[in-house]
Amino acid sequence: MTTRTLFTNARLLDPATGLDKKGELLSVDGMIAEIGEKLACQDAEIVDCGGHCLAPGLVDMRVQLREPGDEYQESMESGGQAAAAGGVTTMVALPNTDPVIDELALVEFIARRSRDVGLTRIRTYAAATKGLAGKNLTEMGLLAAHGAVGFTDGLVAVADAVVMRRALSYATNFDLLLIQHPEEPRLAAGGAATSGEIATRLGLPSITPVAEVMMIERDLRLVETTGARYHAAHVSTAAAIDAIRGAKARHLAVTCDTAPHYFALNETALGDYRTFAKVSPPLRSEDDRRAVVAGLADGTIDAIASDHAPQDQESKRLPYTSAGAGIVGLETMLTLALELYHAGHVKLLTVLGALSRRPAEILRLPAGKLEAGLPADLVIFDLDRPWKINVADFHSKCRNSPFDGRPVQGAVLRTVVAGRTIYAAS
Amino acid sequence: MTSELASFAFPHRHLLGIEGLSPDDITALLDRSEVYIEQNRQANKTQSLLRGRTIMNLFFEPSTRTSTSFELAGKRLGADVITMPVQSSSVSKGETLIDTAMTLNAMHPDVLIVRHSESGAVQLLSEKVDCAVINAGDGMHEHPTQALLDALTIRLRKSRIQGLTVAICGDVAHSRVARSNIQLLNIMGARVRVVAPRTLLPAAIDRLGVEVFHDMKEGLKDVDIVMMLRLQLERMQGSFVPSLREYFHFFGLDYQKLEAAKPDALIMHPGPMNRGVEIDTEVADDINRSVIQQQVEMGVAVRMAVLEALGRTPRNIAPAR
Numbered sequence: 076m077t078t079r080t081l082f083t084n085a086r087l088l089d090p091a092t093g094l095d096k097k098g099e100l101l102s103v104d105g106m107i108a109e110i111g112e113k114l115a116c117q118d119a120e121i122v123d124c125g126g127h128c129l130a131p132g133l134v135d136m137r138v139q140l141r142e143p144g145d146e147y148q149e150s151m152e153s154g155g156q157a158a159a160a161g162g163v164t165t166m167v168a169l170p171n172t173d174p175v176i177d178e179l180a181l182v183e184f185i186a187r188r189s190r191d192v193g194l195t196r197i198r199t200y201a202a203a204t205k206g207l208a209g210k211n212l213t214e215m216g217l218l219a220a221h222g223a224v225g226f227t228d229g230l231v232a233v234a235d236a237v238v239m240r241r242a243l244s245y246a247t248n249f250d251l252l253l254i255q256h257p258e259e260p261r262l263a264a265g266g267a268a269t270s271g272e273i274a275t276r277l278g279l280p281s282i283t284p285v286a287e288v289m290m291i292e293r294d295l296r297l298v299e300t301t302g303a304r305y306h307a308a309h310v311s312t313a314a315a316i317d318a319i320r321g322a323k324a325r326h327l328a329v330t331c332d333t334a335p336h337y338f339a340l341n342e343t344a345l346g347d348y349r350t351f352a353k354v355s356p357p358l359r360s361e362d363d364r365r366a367v368v369a370g371l372a373d374g375t376i377d378a379i380a381s382d383h384a385p386q387d388q389e390s391k392r393l394p395y396t397s398a399g400a401g402i403v404g405l406e407t408m409l410t411l412a413l414e415l416y417h418a419g420h421v422k423l424l425t426v427l428g429a430l431s432r433r434p435a436e437i438l439r440l441p442a443g444k445l446e447a448g449l450p451a452d453l454v455i456f457d458l459d460r461p462w463k464i465n466v467a468d469f470h471s472k473c474r475n476s477p478f479d480g481r482p483v484q485g486a487v488l489r490t491v492v493a494g495r496t497i498y499a500a501s
Numbered sequence: 502m503t504s505e506l507a508s509f510a511f512p513h514r515h516l517l518g519i520e521g522l523s524p525d526d527i528t529a530l531l532d533r534s535e536v537y538i539e540q541n542r543q544a545n546k547t548q549s550l551l552r553g554r555t556i557m558n559l560f561f562e563p564s565t566r567t568s569t570s571f572e573l574a575g576k577r578l579g580a581d582v583i584t585m586p587v588q589s590s591s592v593s594k595g596e597t598l599i600d601t602a603m604t605l606n607a608m609h610p611d612v613l614i615v616r617h618s619e620s621g622a623v624q625l626l627s628e629k630v631d632c633a634v635i636n637a638g639d640g641m642h643e644h645p646t647q648a649l650l651d652a653l654t655i656r657l658r659k660s661r662i663q664g665l666t667v668a669i670c671g672d673v674a675h676s677r678v679a680r681s682n683i684q685l686l687n688i689m690g691a692r693v694r695v696v697a698p699r700t701l702l703p704a705a706i707d708r709l710g711v712e713v714f715h716d717m718k719e720g721l722k723d724v725d726i727v728m729m730l731r732l733q734l735e736r737m738q739g740s741f742v743p744s745l746r747e748y749f750h751f752f753g754l755d756y757q758k759l760e761a762a763k764p765d766a767l768i769m770h771p772g773p774m775n776r777g778v779e780i781d782t783e784v785a786d787d788i789n790r791s792v793i794q795q796q797v798e799m800g801v802a803v804r805m806a807v808l809e810a811l812g813r814t815p816r817n818i819a820p821a822r
Contacts, residue, residue: 270704276520278620278642278680281704348621392599394619396640 079103079119080494085129085455090428091444100129102451105493110445122496124455127488131431131443132164132452133409136332137308137380139401140166140197142188143181144173149385149472151185155194156470157405159498161381162487164452165196165435165442166405170207171229177202177213182221194497195490196452198440200225203233203242203253210235212242216249224438225306227254230355232290234260239294243303252437254306255294257315258356262286267396269357273342279395282357288314295322298329306437307331309382311356313366320375330437331375332429334382335411336402336477338367344477350391350398351477354382371429372421378434379426381408385473403471407464407478409456413485423458451494460486509533511810515627515634518643519684527652527689533806534653534799541577541801551580551812554611558584560637561598561617566772566797567637567646571614574804580611580812598622599629606630612812615639620677633811641675646807647771648681650799652689654792655726657799658767663690668720668762669711670696671730671752671779672741674703678771679730683709696720698752700741717752721761728769729754732779745778755781759790767792 082100087110089095094110101109101116135158141149149157158166168185170176176185176199189197201223205211215226226246232255233239239255246253266282268274274281291307295318298305310316310331322329336344336354341364344352352358370376384401391398412430415421428443435443442452464481466474490498509529513522540546556575560568568584575582587601598617605613612633615623620640627634638644655662667686673679673695686693687710695706696714707713714720721727732748742748754768768784768791776782785791 272705272708275703275705275709276680278640278677280641283704348624392625394598394617394622394625394640396619396621 077104078494079116080122080451081114081116081119082122082124082129082453082455084126085124086127087445088128088130088424088427089445090131090424090432091446093424094445095424100445100453102491102494105451105495107445107447107449107451109447122489127455127457129453129455130427131445132454132490132492133162133430134434134438134440134442135163135166135381135383135405135408136378136434136438137334138166138168138383138405139171139385140168141385142172143184147472148387151188151192151197153470153472154383154405155192155197157383157403158195159490160470160487161406162409162454162456162490163195163381163405164454164490164492165198165440167224167438168197168199169227169229170200170202175202175206176200176223177205179214179217179221182218182223186222194492196492198222198224198438200227200254202226203228204238207231209233209238212238212245215246215251219249219251224440225252225254227308228256230256232256232258232260236293236297240297240301243297243301243305247301247303250304252304252306254308255290257287257290257294257307257310259286259289262289263356267353267357268345269342269359271342271360273345277345277348277395284312284314284359284363287312287356288318291315291318295327295329298322298327302328304328309334309337309356309380310370310376311337311359311367312363316366316370316375320370323375330377332378332380332434333367333371333376334380335404335408336382338364338371339411339414340364340477348395349477350393350395351402351475353395353398353400354384354402355400368415368420371415372425374425377429377437379408379412379429380434381405385471386475387473391475401475403469403473403476405471406469407476407483409454409487410464410483410485411478413458414483417484451491453491454487455489455491456485456487458485460484462486509810514811516645516807516811517624517627517634517636519645519648519681519688520643522688524688527649527685530649530803530806530810531653531656533809534649534802537802537805538799541798546577547579548577549579550809551575551578554580554812555609556580556582556612556614556808556812557605557610558582559587559601559605559613559615560584561587561615561622562638564616564637566800567616570797570800571637571804574801574808577801578805578808578812580808598626602626602629606632612808633814635807635811638677640677641680642677643681644677645681646800646804647678648685649807650796650803651682651728651769651771652685653799653803654769654796655767658792659725662686665725666692666694666723667726667728668694668696668724669728669730670717670720670754672701672732673697673706673730674701675733676730682728683711694720694724696752698742717754717758718761721758724762724766726767726769727754727759727762729780731771731773732775734775749778753777753779753781754784756784759784766790769793769796772797
C-alpha cells in the first residue's frame with residue numbers, strides 16, 4: 076500500500092538550492108516525491124504546517140549515545156527521542172563506546188539498533204585505530220563497506236604523526252573521511268579551561284588555545300601530502316579557523332564543524348566552577364567565539380554538530396578538574412543555531428545548511444536537501460516562537476546543559492523521518 | 502567585649518576566598534585579630550566564646566601548620582575541634598568529597614574547615630552542607646586565611662597596607678597563596694608586583710591587577726614587602742625550571758637581590774620554606790628583616806577572628822548565603 080503525506084501551507088527552505096518560498100511537499104512511501112506551490116494529490120494524509128518553516132531534517136554529525144556500554148547515561152532509544160525532539164533526522168555516533176566501535180559486528184549492531192528503535196536514523200563512525208589506542212589502524216575498508224561513515228578516535232586526537240599519516244594515506248584507497256579531535260594532547264594534558272584570565276582567577280589547570288591550531292596545521296601538512304579527506308571536529312579558536320580558511324583556499328579536501336556552545340558561550344560561562352560548562356575543547360575567549368560566528372557566516376566552518384555528550388549527575392557533581400566534559404546538545408542545537416540568524420550574524424539558509432546540507436555532503440549521506448527522490452527526512456519549526464530551555468523537559472537521560480533557563484527563539488514543531496512523524500510538539 | 506562584638510559585622514556565611522570581600526570586611530577581621538594576638542600571648546589563652554560549638558578540620562591534602570593553626574584557634578575560643586584525617590579515594594576523589602560532606606553534615610558541625618587539592622572543591626562542598634565553611638586552601642585557587650594573616654603581619658609592622666608596594670616572588674602559577682594575596686592587597690590599596698620566570702606565571706596574570714617582572718632586581722626595586730612563595734619541588738619534573746641551582750641563582754632571595762628593595766623592606770614566606778631554593782637561609786633567619794615566624798603567630802589570631810565571625814551564628818538559624 077502506498078503511503079502519501081502532503082505537507083501543506085509551508086515555508087519551504089532548502090539550503091541546497093536557496094529555495095525560500097510558500098509551498099507544499101509530497102512524500103510518497105517515505106521519499107520526497109514532489110515539491111511545488113500547489114500540489115494535486117487525492118488520498119494523501121495532510122500535514123498543515125501552519126505557515127511555518129519546512130526544511131531538510133538536521134544531520135548531526137557528532138553525538139555520543141553511550142550505547143553499548145553506558146546505557147544508564149543514554150541509549151539509542153533515549154538519544155533517539157532527544158534527537159527527534161531536536162529536529163534531527165540523522166545522527167552519527169562517535170565510536171567511544173564500551174566496547175569501542177572498531178569491529179564489523181559493532182557497526183552492524185548500531186545499524187540494527189537504529190532500525191529497531193525506529194526514530195532518528197543512527198549512523199556511526201568507526202574508530203580510526205584499534206581500541207582508540209592511537210597505534211594500529213582498524214579495518215577501514217571493510218568497516219566502511221559495512222556502514223561506517225567515517226573514521227575517528229572520538230574524544231582523543233590521533234596524536235602520533237606516523238599513525239595519522241598512514242591513516243590518511245590508507246583512507247585514500249577507499250576515499251574515506253578521517254575526523255580528527257584537533258588538540259595536541261601533551262599541551263592539553265590535565266587541562267580543564269582555556270588559558271587566560273578566567274582559568275587564572277579560578278586556579279584551574281589550563282590549555283593553551285594553540286593546542287588546537289597546532290594539531291590542525293600538522294594534519295593539514297599530512298593531508299596535503301596524502302590527498303586524503305579530512306574533517307576537523309568542533310573547532311573553537313580563531314587561529315584554527317584561519318588555518319582551515321587557508322587550507323580551503325589551497326583547495327585541500329578539508330572541512331570542519333563547530334558545536335553550539337562554541338558560538339553561544341564563552342569562557343565566562345564557567346562562573347564559579349559550573350561543571351556543566353566543562354567541555355572538550357574548553358570554552359574559549361570572546362574573541363574566539365566571535366571568530367567561530369564569523370567562520371560560520373563565511374562558510375569556513377561547514378557544519379554545526381551538537382557534540383551531544385550525556386553525563387550523569389555523578390560525573391558532573393565533582394570538583395571542576397575531575398568533572399566529566401560535555402553538554403547534552405541534541406534538543407537545543409536548532410534553537411541555539413537560530414540565535415545566529417536572529418542576531419543578524421548568519422543568513423537563515425546558511426544556518427540551516429550547516430545543520431543539514433553540509434554535514435550530509437561531507438558524510439555523503441542522502442539527506443540535507445528538499446529534492447525529489449531523497450528520503451522525506453524533514454523538520455518543521457516555528458522560526459520565531461520564544462521559549463525558555465528547561466532541562467526538565469529533555470528526553471535525554473541526562474540533564475547536563477549550561478543552557479537551562481536560557482530564553483531562546485525558534486522551536487521544533489514536527490520531525491519527520493522517511494515521511495513518518497517521529498516527533499510532534501504538544 | 503560586648504560593644505566590640507556588636508561592632509564586628511561580617512556579612513558572609515562562608516569564607517571561600519578573598520574575592521568578594523570588601524575593604525570593611527577585611528579591616529573588621531584584622532581589627533578583631535589584633536585582640537586575639539594579645540590574648541594568645543597571655544598565660545591563659547582560652548575563652549568560651551564558641552563553647553558548645555563543633556568545628557571540624559577536614560584536610561583532604563596533607564598539612565601540618567594550617568590544620569594545627571586552625572585547631573588551636575578553635576580550641577582557644579572554647580569550641581570542640583576535631584581534625585579528620587581524610588584518605589582521598591584514588592578511584593573518585595569527588596564522590597568521596599560529596600559523600601564525606603553529607604556524612605559530616607549529619608553530625609551537625611557548626612564550622613567545617615576544608616583543604617582540598619582541587620580548585621573549587623571547597624565551594625562545591627559548601628553547597629552541600631548547612632554549616633559555615635572555611636577554605637583552608639583549594640588547589641591553585643585561594644587560601645584566604647593565609648592572605649589575611651599576611652595582611653595582619655604587614656599592618657602590624659608597617660601600620661598600613663594602602664600605598665605599600667608588595668612583590669610576590671616565585672611559583673605564582675601554582676600558588677593559591679599568591680592568588681589570595683593579589684586579591685587582598687588590591688582590595689586594600691597596595692601596589693602588587695609578581696616576579697617569576699615566565700614558566701611559573703599563569704596566563705593573563707596582569708589582568709588580576711599586578712605588574713609583572715621576570716628579573717628579581719627590577720621587581721624588588723623599592724618595594725616595601727618581599728613575599729616569597731614556596732617552589733614545590735615536584736615542579737622540577739615538569740620542566741618549569743631546569744634546576745634548583747639555576748632557580749636559586751636567578752629567583753632565590755639573597756642579600757644581593759634584596760638590596761634593590763627598600764632598606765626596611767620586610768621578608769615574608771608562607772612556609773614551609775625550601776632553604777637554599779627560593780630563599781637564602783641567612784635572609785630567612787634575619788631577625789631584622791624576616792617576619793616569617795611572626796606570620797605563623799598571626800595565623801592563629803586571624804583564624805580565631807574568622808572562626809568567631811562565622812562560628813557565632815548557630816547553624817540552624819544561619820542566613821542563606
